[in-house]
Amino acid sequence: MTPASLDTLFTWIRTESPTGDRAGVNLMMDLVVAQMQDAPVAVERVPGTEGLGDVLVLRAGPRTDEPAILIMSHLDTVHPVGTIEKDLPLRVEGDRLYGPGVYDMKGGAWFCLEAFKDVARKGTAARPLVFLVTPDEEIGSPITRPMIEDFGRRSAYALVTEPARDNGQIVTARKGVGRFDVHVEGRPAHAGSRHKDGRNAIYEAARQILAVEAMTDYAKGITTTVGMVSGGTAVNTIPQHCRFPVDLRVETVADGEAVTAALLGLKPQHPDFKVTVTGGMNRPPYERTEATSKLFDHAKALAAEIGFDLVSAPRAGGGSDGNFTAALGIPTLDGLGIDGDGAHTLQEYGLISSIAPRQKLMMRLLETL
Structure with missing residues (x-):
C-alpha cells in the first residue's frame, strides 16, 4: 500500500455514512463516481427511495449477452455520525487501521473497486462485469433487494466484498x-x-x-x-x-x-x-452448493498463485446481500473484503497487510471466471 492509496481510504473512513444519513451515504457514492472517472466504466446512478441513499451500477468488460460477474458492496455503516470524532478515531497502530466502517466494509469495497477499475482499464475481463454499490445493506436491503435479485438472475457468479472472517477466511455459507x-x-x-x-x-x-x-x-x-x-x-x-x-x-x-x-x-x-x-x-439461508464449492476451489487456487492460503469459514451467523444471490442458485463467494475484526463495535479495525493480496485475488477472479 502506498501512502497515496491510504490517504484515499482515509477519506472514505472520514466520510461517515450511517444508513439513515442519506447525505453521508451519497457523499460516499460521489467518491465512488470520482474514483471511476479515469476508467472505461459506465456509471448509472439510481436515486434512492424511502429516505435512503442512491445506488450505483457500474459496468465494465466485454459488451456481450454472456452472463456477468456480479460484484456487490454496501457503503452504509452502523456507526452514528460523530463516532470518528470521539469514540472510534481514525488511526493506524502497526498493521491495524481503526475507524468506523473500515472493516464492515469500506476497506473491502474500496480495494475491490480498485481491482474492478484496473481490470476495466486493462480490458482483461473474460465476461461482462457489473458492480452494484448499495446504501441499505445494514438494515436488510429493503430498496435494493429487487435489484440484487434481478442482476443475480442474469449473472454467472456473485462476489461479495463483506469483510473476511478470522484470519482472512472466506464465506461460503450464511444463516x-x-x-x-x-x-x-x-x-x-x-x-x-x-x-x-x-x-x-x-x-x-x-x-x-x-x-x-x-x-x-x-x-x-x-x-x-x-x-x-x-x-x-x-x-x-x-x-x-x-x-x-x-x-x-x-x-x-x-x-x-x-x-x-x-x-x-x-x-x-x-x-x-x-x-x-x-x-x-x-x-434466505445461504447454503453452500456444489457450484459454490467449485468457485471457492478456483479462488483458493488463485490465492495460492498469489502467495497465500484461502480458507473457507464455518457457516457465518450474520446475513449479507450474498444470501439473496445464493438463494437463487448463483455460485456466490462472500467475505472477499478486508481482514480485521470488530464489526459494529468501537474497536473496529482492518489489517492493512491484507489489502494488496486480496485486491490481487479480486482482480484474478474478474479475469478468470
Whole structure:
C-alpha cells in the first residue's frame, strides 16, 4: 500500500455514512463516481427511495449477452455520525487501521473497486462485469433487494466484498435472517388506586419473551433473540402497551418457515391481552452448493498463485446481500473484503497487510471466471 492509496481510504473512513444519513451515504457514492472517472466504466446512478441513499451500477468488460460477474458492496455503516470524532478515531497502530466502517466494509469495497477499475482499464475481463454499490445493506436491503435479485438472475457468479472472517477466511455459507415485531396490548390503570383493574402489558410481554427465547435450538443452528423492549408511560401507571423486536437466525429454509409460523402464531396467555406479531424472513439461508464449492476451489487456487492460503469459514451467523444471490442458485463467494475484526463495535479495525493480496485475488477472479 502506498501512502497515496491510504490517504484515499482515509477519506472514505472520514466520510461517515450511517444508513439513515442519506447525505453521508451519497457523499460516499460521489467518491465512488470520482474514483471511476479515469476508467472505461459506465456509471448509472439510481436515486434512492424511502429516505435512503442512491445506488450505483457500474459496468465494465466485454459488451456481450454472456452472463456477468456480479460484484456487490454496501457503503452504509452502523456507526452514528460523530463516532470518528470521539469514540472510534481514525488511526493506524502497526498493521491495524481503526475507524468506523473500515472493516464492515469500506476497506473491502474500496480495494475491490480498485481491482474492478484496473481490470476495466486493462480490458482483461473474460465476461461482462457489473458492480452494484448499495446504501441499505445494514438494515436488510429493503430498496435494493429487487435489484440484487434481478442482476443475480442474469449473472454467472456473485462476489461479495463483506469483510473476511478470522484470519482472512472466506464465506461460503450464511444463516438466514428473520425480523419480527411483537406488540402486546393490555389495560391501563392507576398503579395505586386501580391496580386490580389493570392488565400489565410488560408482564405479558415478559411471558412472550420467554416463549420466544425458548425457540432457540443450538443443535439445529436456530437462534431467537429479543434485544430491545419498550413499554409503559409512567412508573405509577399499569402499562397498556409493550413492544419488542425479535431477531431470528436459521440454517435451512424449512427451519425458517417453521419458526416463522411459531412466531406469527404467538398467543396471549390471558384473554385480557392482545398479541400482534408482524414480520418474516428478511434474508434466505445461504447454503453452500456444489457450484459454490467449485468457485471457492478456483479462488483458493488463485490465492495460492498469489502467495497465500484461502480458507473457507464455518457457516457465518450474520446475513449479507450474498444470501439473496445464493438463494437463487448463483455460485456466490462472500467475505472477499478486508481482514480485521470488530464489526459494529468501537474497536473496529482492518489489517492493512491484507489489502494488496486480496485486491490481487479480486482482480484474478474478474479475469478468470
